[in-house]
Amino acid sequence: xxxIILTNIDKNYGGAxxxxxxxxxxxxxxxxxxxxxxPSGCGKSTTLRMIAGLEHPTAGSIRVGxxxxxxxxxxxxxxxxxxxxxxxxxNYALWPHLTIERNVAFGLELxxxxxxxxxxxxxxxxxxxGIAQYRDRYPSQLSGGQQQRVALARMLAVNPSVMLLDEPxxxxxxxxxxxxxxxxxxxxxxxxxxxxxxxxxxxxxxxLATRIAVMLDGRLQQVGTPxxxxxxxxNRFVAEFLGNPPINMxxxxxxxxxxxxxxxxxxxxxxxxxxxxxxxxxxxxxxxGAAAAGSEDWAVPAEVVAVLxxxxxxxxxCMSAGRRLFAVTSVPxxxxxxxxxxxxxxxxxxxxxxxxxxxxxxxxRSGFHTQK
Numbered sequence: 001x002x003x004i005i006l007t008n009i010d011k012n013y014g015g016a017x018x019x020x021x022x023x024x025x026x027x028x029x030x031x032x033x034x035x036x037x038x039p040s041g042c043g044k045s046t047t048l049r050m051i052a053g054l055e056h057p058t059a060g061s062i063r064v065g066x067x068x069x070x071x072x073x074x075x076x077x078x079x080x081x082x083x084x085x086x087x088x089x090x091n092y093a094l095w096p097h098l099t100i101e102r103n104v105a106f107g108l109e110l111x112x113x114x115x116x117x118x119x120x121x122x123x124x125x126x127x128x129x130g131i132a133q134y135r136d137r138y139p140s141q142l143s144g145g146q147q148q149r150v151a152l153a154r155m156l157a158v159n160p161s162v163m164l165l166d167e168p169x170x171x172x173x174x175x176x177x178x179x180x181x182x183x184x185x186x187x188x189x190x191x192x193x194x195x196x197x198x199x200x201x202x203x204x205x206x207x208l209a210t211r212i213a214v215m216l217d218g219r220l221q222q223v224g225t226p227x228x229x230x231x232x233x234x235n236r237f238v239a240e241f242l243g244n245p246p247i248n249m250x251x252x253x254x255x256x257x258x259x260x261x262x263x264x265x266x267x268x269x270x271x272x273x274x275x276x277x278x279x280x281x282x283x284x285x286x287x288x289g290a291a292a293a294g295s296e297d298w299a300v301p302a303e304v305v306a307v308l309x310x311x312x313x314x315x316x317x318c319m320s321a322g323r324r325l326f327a328v329t330s331v332p333x334x335x336x337x338x339x340x341x342x343x344x345x346x347x348x349x350x351x352x353x354x355x356x357x358x359x360x361x362x363x364x365r366s367g368f369h370t371q372k
Contacts, residue, residue: 300320
């Protein structure tokens with residue numbers, strides 16, 4: 001399967017003041033399951049459509065394997081139907097007047113595949129996707145999850161070298177979404193295709209992707225594995241976009257005791273120019289007494305406001321010096337609303353960002369530094 005390389009991509013619609021995509025450089029590795037993640041309007045669907053050939057860059061180039069499919073400066077443009085890619089949209093786009101079998105065979109018919117080969121391929125894909133028993137039905141007779149499987153089967157039937165999926169699970173309920181995530185994972189492992197998956201759902205990205213590309217306002221913010229994105233966010237936006245409950249953020253320029261204490265803690269590690277200190281809720285530990293914190297632990301007194309069970313975890317809402325902080329624990333907390341506790345976090349669980357929102361990390365023996 002080919003790698004995909006986007007180089008210096010800009011996309012502007014009709015002379016707009018701001019580019020929909022700007023300065024995008026992205027390498028999608030052979031066999032990747034890359035999730036393009038970001039809020040609405042960040043440019044993720046536009047990026048997918050440019051890879052597919054449904055939109056064309058205003059500047060830059062796109063290469064798939066050894067073939068350049070878009071190059072504005074070189075006046076190269078390979079149409080969508082000649083790029084060898086499969087595309088699944090959010091709304092499935094099934095033909096309502098065709099049976100499920102005919103829908104799955106549609107792409108093969110366009111490619112003029114011989115009837116016997118076409119039937120063999122359709123039978124194989126429908127069996128793999130678990131929809132063979134619906135071959136004589138019409139899309140309106142299927143559930144949303146079944147229709148999604150048909151859309152995926154139609155794409156897989158043409159054996160695309162690259163699979164492009166634009167928020168394909170958005171119209172499904174939570175249970176079907178979970179089932180289809182597992183299905184997509186299995187499809188990727190079985191077919192080993194290069195997959196580009198657009199979503200605004202962080203959990204879809206975290207559970208499906210081999211790598212995640214986070215975008216904001218048309219610009220790429222960070223690319224990495226799910227673990228890298230979550231544990232080492234490149235900037236404050238990435239840190240706040242991923243996580244539920246969201247990361248606790250303490251503004252260090254605020255005139256409050258909590259900010260002063262956080263600044264003093266960082267000062268002990270040799271830094272005085274940080275803008276924000278962040279701690280993910282699951283990294284906060286609760287001690288019901290006046291805890292004997294480790295010398296390197298960040299520690300603050302707090303009062304428990306609420307304990308919220310979520311099924312497998314408990315969210316503990318606390319107030320410290322007028323600031324709301326959330327902790328998450330996988331064991332029943334012994335603290336109750338009104339209890340005084342100490343909140344603790346180890347140094348390696350603390351995220352620090354400079355005044356511009358760039359990540360700063362704790363370097364061995366030399367304090368914090370801005371990540372390049």
